[in-house]
Amino acid sequence: MELAVVGGGHVGLVTAACLAELGHRVRVQDVDGGRVERLSAGELPFHEPGLKELTVRGHRAGRLSFHTDAEVALKRATAAFLCVPTPNNGGGRVDVSSLMAATRAVARYAPPDCLVVNRSTAPMGTARLIASVVCEQRGAPLPVAVNPEFLAEGTAVRDFLAPDRLVVGVWEEAHAQVLRRIYKPILRRDLPPHLVRDLGEVPTGDVPFVVTSPPTAELIKYAANAFLAVRVSFINEIARIAEELGGDVYEVAQGIGLDHRIGPHFLHAGIGWGGSCFPKDIVALEGMARTRGLEARILRAANEVNAEQRRWVARKLRTHLGTLAGRRVALLGLAYKPGTDDLRDAPSVEIATELARLSVRLQAYDPMVKDLPAELEGVVEMSSDPLDAARGADAVVIVTEWAEFAQLDLAELRSVMSVPLVLDGRNLLDPVAARAAGLTYVGVGRPAFVDIPEGRWDTTSADGPGGDL
Numbered sequence: 001m002e003l004a005v006v007g008g009g010h011v012g013l014v015t016a017a018c019l020a021e022l023g024h025r026v027r028v029q030d031v032d033g034g035r036v037e038r039l040s041a042g043e044l045p046f047h048e049p050g051l052k053e054l055t056v057r058g059h060r061a062g063r064l065s066f067h068t069d070a071e072v073a074l075k076r077a078t079a080a081f082l083c084v085p086t087p088n089n090g091g092g093r094v095d096v097s098s099l100m101a102a103t104r105a106v107a108r109y110a111p112p113d114c115l116v117v118n119r120s121t122a123p124m125g126t127a128r129l130i131a132s133v134v135c136e137q138r139g140a141p142l143p144v145a146v147n148p149e150f151l152a153e154g155t156a157v158r159d160f161l162a163p164d165r166l167v168v169g170v171w172e173e174a175h176a177q178v179l180r181r182i183y184k185p186i187l188r189r190d191l192p193p194h195l196v197r198d199l200g201e202v203p204t205g206d207v208p209f210v211v212t213s214p215p216t217a218e219l220i221k222y223a224a225n226a227f228l229a230v231r232v233s234f235i236n237e238i239a240r241i242a243e244e245l246g247g248d249v250y251e252v253a254q255g256i257g258l259d260h261r262i263g264p265h266f267l268h269a270g271i272g273w274g275g276s277c278f279p280k281d282i283v284a285l286e287g288m289a290r291t292r293g294l295e296a297r298i299l300r301a302a303n304e305v306n307a308e309q310r311r312w313v314a315r316k317l318r319t320h321l322g323t324l325a326g327r328r329v330a331l332l333g334l335a336y337k338p339g340t341d342d343l344r345d346a347p348s349v350e351i352a353t354e355l356a357r358l359s360v361r362l363q364a365y366d367p368m369v370k371d372l373p374a375e376l377e378g379v380v381e382m383s384s385d386p387l388d389a390a391r392g393a394d395a396v397v398i399v400t401e402w403a404e405f406a407q408l409d410l411a412e413l414r415s416v417m418s419v420p421l422v423l424d425g426r427n428l429l430d431p432v433a434a435r436a437a438g439l440t441y442v443g444v445g446r447p448a449f450v451d452i453p454e455g456r457w458d459t460t461s462a463d464g465p466g467g468d469l
């Protein structure tokens, strides 16, 4: 099918490259001429595993092309996917100006019956607004659908090709059928063999195709992100309780995650969530609720817990080092999560800024982040490897759980540090191995020492630990 994607960002490019890989003819339109040129030359503006290969392959095969000219991109499209940024403009209000500009371009150039598919995260009622802007601009309607993306950075290609579900919001069932046709190989899990090989293990059976109303589809997207963020804040709150009262959050997560009603995912305690979606979307949903006088208390609390969690590093440094001024601290990892070079709303930025304010000298290493954002220029000095960053440090902080940090030679790490303090903000290292290497190891929500000597009490006794704790 002939498809158009408006917006060559993360969501747009993954959508376009994957749809081209499925055999569709996809034209991507972006207002940034430089980006269009670089994409046509096979250069991606960000890192996303597997995406470059798909982009280059699609482009070479003539199934994927990039344009600044909206007319060229849209004039033959059976469906046009809107994948443009919807940032917050303060006070929890969502800025849909790029989305409206994209809508007007589609209204102007798309052929009759082209399905306008919004994939940008936008408030309930936006599909209705898109429909009315189309009518106003074109003098005639076009069908509109909402098809939220659930792509996580670092696994976006896999998330697209092997999703847990596809959600479609439409006013007419026939419009859902267009999307069903576009996504057919994904829905049937009938992908070309080379993709199946690249994806490795994927679930079997048809992908659930959820057809609902446009506002419900819009809310599903916000609710999914908010729920995941709440889950992480929940386990971080349990971590805080464990730190004060006893218990190991890592084992608590395993213990509750085995309950099928809870499940094991998104229960990894750490120094808080970040990235381009969770922080923005949770604030936006809370803001939307407020416009109707509703207080979204759980969303607000999740945010507050997250803000508090980002102060964990400074708090622990003070506990273990006392005065911080003049101390040298090494930050291992800056990206908001491994597998990406993205620093948008990364805990690292806030942590580094706070430590610099306390006159801490900061050295950092990240395998992928090479260019510092303006707010970290002059605040953090970059090193070429983790040991180099740790040399002479009074503390090492694991900020991002890059796999390579789990492979560090801990004895060597200890030998280059001035004070052997490791704050493991992602509970990545094995505490026993770290302590055996002579490091003072502090994890999030993990006991500072093993506080139950063997044989201290009889675990088979129904009385439990007794009164001596």
Ligand code: UDX
Binding pocket: 149, 150, 151, 152, 153, 154, 225, 228, 232, 265, 266, 267, 268, 269, 270, 271, 272, 273, 274, 275, 276, 277, 278, 336, 337
């Ligand atoms: C998220 C959603 O997963 C995705 O569906 C949506 O489309 C965009 O937002 P992303 O921001 O790429 O994707 O990252 P994700 O892997 O979901 O992690 C979000 C944040 O939560 C990261 O900062 C991560 O470090 C943190 N996190 C996640 C935890 O601290 N603990 C966990 O157990 C899981």
